[in-house]
Amino acid sequence: MFNFWSGKKKRVTKRVPVTKERQHYLAHKEMARELVLTRLHYWNQFYNFNYNRVVIRNQKTCWGSCSSLKNLNFSYKIIFLPIHLQDYVVLHELCHLKELHHGPAFWQEMAKVMPDFSERRGELRKIERQYHTFVLDRVLY
Numbered sequence: 508m509f510n511f512w513s514g515k516k517k518r519v520t521k522r523v524p525v526t527k528e529r530q531h532y533l534a535h536k537e538m539a540r541e542l543v544l545t546r547l548h549y550w551n552q553f554y555n556f557n558y559n560r561v562v563i564r565n566q567k568t569c570w571g572s573c574s575s576l577k578n579l580n581f582s583y584k585i586i587f588l589p590i591h592l593q594d595y596v597v598l599h600e601l602c603h604l605k606e607l608h609h610g611p612a613f614w615q616e617m618a619k620v621m622p623d624f625s626e627r628r629g630e631l632r633k634i635e636r637q638y639h640t641f642v643l644d645r646v647l648y
């Protein structure tokens with residue numbers, strides 16, 4: 508729009524269209540945050556690890572991640588998993604706070620409170636293959 512009084516062009520704010528995908532994320536994000544925080548709190552009773560930020564994202568590649576700064580990230584899509592697999596993902600990232608790798612020490616840490624973690628891991632992989640969705644997770648260094 509051109510304002511002939513001032514001679515200046517009025518700034519037109521462009522609306523970024525909200526995609527269906529983003530709408531879906533926004534509609535479920537808070538629910539996912541609540542679930543993740545509740546389950547983290549539950550599992551951390553057994554470990555008492557310290558963590559900083561817990562962020563729920565619409566991440567494309569993984570269910571969760573843990574950084575060396577002790578920040579935990581989770582995909583909002585975690586709420587669409589069966590409960591025992593939600594717990595697998597939460598506990599998995601929680602244990603990365605101590606062991607930031609996938610070596611034997613890491614799996615030992617998980618096995619302390621989830622002896623059947625291996626079966627759950629297999630089930631999650633099956634879901635990933637079925638829906639062509641995430642690879643398990645990626646540790647961010």
Ligand SMILES: [Zn+2]
Nearest residue numbers: 599644645646
């Ligand atoms: Zn991992």
